[in-house]
Amino acid sequence: MTDSLTIAITGASGLIGRPLVARLRADGHTVIRLVRRQENLRDDEIHWNPMTTEIDFSSLDGVDAVINLAGEPIASGRWTDERKKLIMDSRVQGTALLAAVMNRSQRRPSVFVSPSAIGFYGDRGDEELTEFSMPGKGFLADVCIAWEQAVKAATDVGVRVVHPRIGVVLSRKGGALREMLPPFKLGLGGRLGSGQQWWSWIALDDMVQVLIECVTNEQLRGPVNAVAPNPVRNVDFTKTLGRVISRPTIFPVPPFALRILLGEMADALLLASIRVLPMQLQEAGFTFEHTELEAALRAELD
Numbered sequence: 554m555t556d557s558l559t560i561a562i563t564g565a566s567g568l569i570g571r572p573l574v575a576r577l578r579a580d581g582h583t584v585i586r587l588v589r590r591q592e593n594l595r596d597d598e599i600h601w602n603p604m605t606t607e608i609d610f611s612s613l614d615g616v617d618a619v620i621n622l623a624g625e626p627i628a629s630g631r632w633t634d635e636r637k638k639l640i641m642d643s644r645v646q647g648t649a650l651l652a653a654v655m656n657r658s659q660r661r662p663s664v665f666v667s668p669s670a671i672g673f674y675g676d677r678g679d680e681e682l683t684e685f686s687m688p689g690k691g692f693l694a695d696v697c698i699a700w701e702q703a704v705k706a707a708t709d710v711g712v713r714v715v716h717p718r719i720g721v722v723l724s725r726k727g728g729a730l731r732e733m734l735p736p737f738k739l740g741l742g743g744r745l746g747s748g749q750q751w752w753s754w755i756a757l758d759d760m761v762q763v764l765i766e767c768v769t770n771e772q773l774r775g776p777v778n779a780v781a782p783n784p785v786r787n788v789d790f791t792k793t794l795g796r797v798i799s800r801p802t803i804f805p806v807p808p809f810a811l812r813i814l815l816g817e818m819a820d821a822l823l824l825a826s827i828r829v830l831p832m833q834l835q836e837a838g839f840t841f842e843h844t845e846l847e848a849a850l851r852a853e854l855d
């Protein structure tokens with residue numbers, strides 16, 4: 554049983570942030586939300602702006618932990634130069650700002666959970682990737698590397714920093730699964746490209762628990778792969794999703810069509826093969842509620 558903690562969260566309104574806040578409150582913790590909105594702030598909200606580096610430097614004083622979920626959504630539009638800059642800067646500047654606040658704090662948080670993503674590893678075929686694997690190449694890998702490095706001012710003063718490298722979070726409310734559902738429900742689903750690429754997924758409930766584990770388990774430090782232990786190939790993901798919603802999945806989508814539709818994102822997000830194993834979590838004894846894709850999809854969609 555963990556003592557009641559005070560936890561500051563950025564990006565608390567997002568897909569992962571909402572259930573995380575609810576879980577933490579249900580567990581008896583106090584949550585402070587750092588929000589970009591300036592108007593109608595509630596008692597538990599503090600204004601910040603990672604892009605203009607606005608923040609009250611006393612805002613993290615006396616806070617036990619910070620969980621940093623803010624960032625321009627990765628897949629909400631084609632990757633123009635402008636959007637790429639926003640995706641990068643919103644993460645790197647926001648993280649560096651929080652680290653700088655911790656650095657200057659009198660009573661600083663003991664742990665900073667600052668996520669990254671499995672995009673860190675790039676497109677790696679069948680290679681099994683652990684936290685010890687080298688980074689990959691490409692825009693997402695560059696973002697993840699810079700995002701992880703941006704915590705330096707916090708590590709410099711002894712804050713324990715954990716980087717959950719988040720996989721494909723399964724939720725009907727957002728992310729990849731929500732985008733896939735409409736065509737699949739119409740019976741128009743199919744493998745993407747060859748379908749041989751590995752997808753490393755995690756159930757939303759498990760994702761929330763992983764973030765809490767990162768806060769409470771003092772053994773965890775540095776990169777922590779936030780994925781279920783059984784990644785699957787896209788062709789198997791496709792068949793499993795079809796089975797769960799009782800629809801055929803007979804229309805493969807050729808890579809050129811994905812590239813016309815999504816540009817560079819198609820290769821980085823859908824066609825890249827990233828086979829990640831949660832080595833640090835398993836060594837720490839973390840128990841996943843969902844280790845098999847079919848059960849995870851049924852729990853989310855049934």
Ligand SMILES: NC(=O)c1ccc[n+]([C@@H]2O[C@H](COP(=O)([O-])OP(=O)(O)OC[C@H]3O[C@@H](n4cnc5c(N)ncnc54)[C@H](OP(=O)(O)O)[C@@H]3O)[C@@H](O)[C@H]2O)c1
Pocket residue numbers: 563564565566567568569570587588589590603604622623624625626627639643647668669670671719720721722723727728729
């Ligand atoms: N969901 C996934 O499958 C997945 C996979 C890998 C990595 N991740 C990473 O995990 C983090 C949380 O994911 P999520 O799915 O919960 O994200 P999300 O639903 O897109 O929410 C992110 C939150 O960030 C804030 N935000 C949005 N645009 C921003 C901008 N331009 N600058 C600064 N803050 C901005 C918003 O909060 P406010 O409006 O309250 O400020 C938003 O609610 C993100 O960094 C994401 O890249 C997610």
